[in-house]
Amino acid sequence: METTAPTPSGTEPWEGWAGHHATARALVEQLTLAEAVSLVSAPMGIGPDAPADAVGSAAHTPGVERLGIPGWDESDASLGVTNPMGARGPDDDATAFPSGPALAATFDPDLARQVGEAVGAEAHAHGVAVQLAGGMNLVRDPRGGRVFEYLSEDVLLSGVLAGASVAGIQSRGVAATLKHFALNPSETGRVVVSSDLSEPALRESDLLAFQIAHERGRPRAVMPGYNLVNGVYASESHHLLTQVLKGDWGFGGFVMSDWGATHSTVHAAVAGLDRQSGHGLDTRHFFGADLLAAVESGRVPRERLDDMVTRILTALASVGALGERRRPRALDLAPHAALAARVAAGSVVLLRNTDHVLPLAGTGRLLVVGAHADTGVISGGGSSTVTPPGTVTDGGSQIAQMELPRAFHAPAPLDALRERWDGEVSWLDGADVPAAVAAAGSADTVVVVAEKWSTEGQDSPDLSLGDGQDELITALAAANDRLVVVLTVPSAVTMPWLDDVAAVLVAWYGGQAGAGAIADVLTGVAPPAGRLPITFPRSESQLPRPDVLDPAGLASNPGEPRRGGYPRVSYDVEGADVGYRWFERERLDPLFPFGAGLSTTTVEWSQVSVAVEDGAPVATLTLTNTGTRAGVETPQVYVAPPALPDRSATRRLAGWARVALEPGESRTVSIRCDEPRVLSAYDADDPGWTRAAGRYAVRVARDAAARPVLEAEVELPRLRLAP
Numbered sequence: 262m263e264t265t266a267p268t269p270s271g272t273e274p275w276e277g278w279a280g281h282h283a284t285a286r287a288l289v290e291q292l293t294l295a296e297a298v299s300l301v302s303a304p305m306g307i308g309p310d311a312p313a314d315a316v317g318s319a320a321h322t323p324g325v326e327r328l329g330i331p332g333w334d335e336s337d338a339s340l341g342v343t344n345p346m347g348a349r350g351p352d353d354d355a356t357a358f359p360s361g362p363a364l365a366a367t368f369d370p371d372l373a374r375q376v377g378e379a380v381g382a383e384a385h386a387h388g389v390a391v392q393l394a395g396g397m398n399l400v401r402d403p404r405g406g407r408v409f410e411y412l413s414e415d416v417l418l419s420g421v422l423a424g425a426s427v428a429g430i431q432s433r434g435v436a437a438t439l440k441h442f443a444l445n446p447s448e449t450g451r452v453v454v455s456s457d458l459s460e461p462a463l464r465e466s467d468l469l470a471f472q473i474a475h476e477r478g479r480p481r482a483v484m485p486g487y488n489l490v491n492g493v494y495a496s497e498s499h500h501l502l503t504q505v506l507k508g509d510w511g512f513g514g515f516v517m518s519d520w521g522a523t524h525s526t527v528h529a530a531v532a533g534l535d536r537q538s539g540h541g542l543d544t545r546h547f548f549g550a551d552l553l554a555a556v557e558s559g560r561v562p563r564e565r566l567d568d569m570v571t572r573i574l575t576a577l578a579s580v581g582a583l584g585e586r587r588r589p590r591a592l593d594l595a596p597h598a599a600l601a602a603r604v605a606a607g608s609v610v611l612l613r614n615t616d617h618v619l620p621l622a623g624t625g626r627l628l629v630v631g632a633h634a635d636t637g638v639i640s641g642g643g644s645s646t647v648t649p650p651g652t653v654t655d656g657g658s659q660i661a662q663m664e665l666p667r668a669f670h671a672p673a674p675l676d677a678l679r680e681r682w683d684g685e686v687s688w689l690d691g692a693d694v695p696a697a698v699a700a701a702g703s704a705d706t707v708v709v710v711a712e713k714w715s716t717e718g719q720d721s722p723d724l725s726l727g728d729g730q731d732e733l734i735t736a737l738a739a740a741n742d743r744l745v746v747v748l749t750v751p752s753a754v755t756m757p758w759l760d761d762v763a764a765v766l767v768a769w770y771g772g773q774a775g776a777g778a779i780a781d782v783l784t785g786v787a788p789p790a791g792r793l794p795i796t797f798p799r800s801e802s803q804l805p806r807p808d809v810l811d812p813a814g815l816a817s818n819p820g821e822p823r824r825g826g827y828p829r830v831s832y833d834v835e836g837a838d839v840g841y842r843w844f845e846r847e848r849l850d851p852l853f854p855f856g857a858g859l860s861t862t863t864v865e866w867s868q869v870s871v872a873v874e875d876g877a878p879v880a881t882l883t884l885t886n887t888g889t890r891a892g893v894e895t896p897q898v899y900v901a902p903p904a905l906p907d908r909s910a911t912r913r914l915a916g917w918a919r920v921a922l923e924p925g926e927s928r929t930v931s932i933r934c935d936e937p938r939v940l941s942a943y944d945a946d947d948p949g950w951t952r953a954a955g956r957y958a959v960r961v962a963r964d965a966a967a968r969p970v971l972e973a974e975v976e977l978p979r980l981r982l983a984p
């Protein structure tokens with residue numbers, strides 16, 4: 262019998278931490294005050310302020326040659342190594358991995374670890390010591406502009422996957438950066454908006470996800486968001502940075518500000534910020550001469566400065582970046598391309614498949630419709646966009662005087678489909694709707710590759726596809742009943758045409774392997790294997806905050822003049838009941854629930870049982886592929902705590918397994934629900950977690966809302982855990 266837990270066994274311990282700390286301390290003792298201060302801020306590593314030795318990335322810090330501390334570079338991001346504004350030339354290569362929700366849709370911590378390893382190896386080969394990778398904010402609103410960089414709406418899934426990817430990056434000698442800490446769910450007004458949430462709910466949701474990732478990945482760096490939390494800038498929050506992160510969780514790495522998110526010298530340093538990043542984007546070089554003067558006058562204790570530097574140097578030492586100056590070198594990216602393809606294929610979610618229209622036979626007249634289906638697969642915008650050679654750009658956004666492209670990753674879905682199609686394949690961009698409808702009428706099959714762009718610095722105004730695509734799909738569906746919609750989207754979208762189309766696939770932003778994955782799943786070369794990591798609502802009215810902030814009235818990016826004040830957004834509406842938990846609490850019926858995804862084979866679930874072992878619920882079941890195609894099944898275990906006054910008793914994901922099955926294959930899996938904090942309440946008055954004694958309802962189910970395959974109750978004892 263195979264045992265599966267959400268925990269990857271090989272989490273990276275902070276090996277040799279004590280030794281690296283001693284190395285750092287010894288160096289700090291020899292630094293002059295000016296040298297120490299020089300290590301706690303950095304200009305951008307591109308543009309006019311870039312130091313000569315920079316590799317061309319988000320930041321470069323000159324070292325202290327006298328003491329053998331080499332300069333080092335910091336690069337974005339989680340989806341691959343970026344080449345901001347083409348600073349490293351047009352031939353700079355990097356693997357463009359699928360988006361965060363795509364990775365999360367695999368429900369596979371092993372894949373997250375492997376992507377982390379690949380990103381870490383590529384960062385190292387680019388000469389980078391710190392990768393600004395580890396984006397993991399909980400998806401509280403699917404319209405959030407950076408959802409494509411994050412993972413999911415679920416605490417455990419997000420924490421486990423982020424922890425695995427951080428451990429993977431760091432195993433390749435590069436520091437990873439959990440971001441954006443914390444409660445930074447939206448982009449519009451991101452530099453002025455305060456995210457407000459009561460302490461217990463914050464601990465039980467966004468902070469618990471970060472805490473789990475921290476424990477599993479031991480990140481060397483953490484980046485607070487641009488936003489304010491409960492009225493205080495995250496980068497100046499003593500509570501978040503010093504009490505929670507460094508205190509309760511024992512974080513031993515350094516806290517770096519986001520670019521243009523440092524607002525003071527004394528206040529920020531004393532609150533726990535260790536480094537001012539991209540200081541040219543701030544109103545002052547707070548951690549430069551100002552900090553030096555503050556230490557000299559005693560307003561910032563010298564011990565605090567030494568702690569800042571010790572943390573930075575310890576992190577660098579622990580990833581081997583305190584030796585030679587790192588230089589870019591060649592790396593064979595072929596294995597990473599193959600990995601990107603595995604993730605992209607594993608992430609595709611099948612949501613509708615009437616009359617088994619999928620997989621397509623790959624014959625007959627195929628019409629492909631989509632504005633960029635002939636160009637490439639759309640990706641998200643902002644600092645995280647990876648642009649390997651062959652990437653086509655069309656428009657984009659501007660953040661702090663930087664032009665950031667709207668990028669399409671080659672190859673084009675049209676070309677990938679042509680390769681796998683034995684018959685006539687034609688393409689239309691869909692701009693001329695009557696022409697597309699006429700062509701659809703005479704095609705045997707129509708595939709629409711719909712796209713939705715999303716970018717840092719701006720939330721989506723709604724959940725629609727936009728650009729007339731919903732109307733286009735509706736018109737095409739009336740002309741051809743074998744219409745398949747492929748959604749290349751950052752997050753959840755609405756589907757007003759759902760009942761009229763034959764099939765729907767969510768392919769997210771698939772990166773450089775996106776087109777291949779779409780073509781493989783459409784033609785049955787790969788099974789649709791993903792499950793939704795985000796609830797798809799029927800409409801915006803089902804969300805905790807149906808209305809969005811108006812971007813016209815607010816500053817959203819560093820360097821923009823502050824306007825519109827400092828609005829406060831209350832997340833106490835849903836509290837810790839994020840995503841599917843909100844839908845359950847409010848008895849809302851979503852369009853597609855969290856965890857949903859169909860298969861093109863049939864899998865029988867049998868001998869499903871639930872027990873308690875060593876104080877944790879354990880579900881056991883046998884899965885048998887009774888169909889004729891390979892498939893991937895993702896049984897999920899949801900547990901509801903006993904109802905207590907003032908406490909949420911919604912069901913929450915407590916464990917899952919991802920099981921690949923060949924036709925005829927049968928496997929028995931055990932799912933251990935061994936993270937008690939997802940079932941516990943946080944007590945702010947007597948800090949710590951309490952899992953109440955009582956009867957817990959356990960559901961073994963296909964998704965968060967489906968009728969469970971097994972529903973049982975287990976008795977769990979009281980458990981008290983440290984904050």
Ligand code: BGC
Pocket residue numbers: 319337393440519520644
């Ligand atoms: C983003 C960060 C990123 C930084 C450096 C900021 O705009 O919010 O996530 O790491 O830029 O490029």
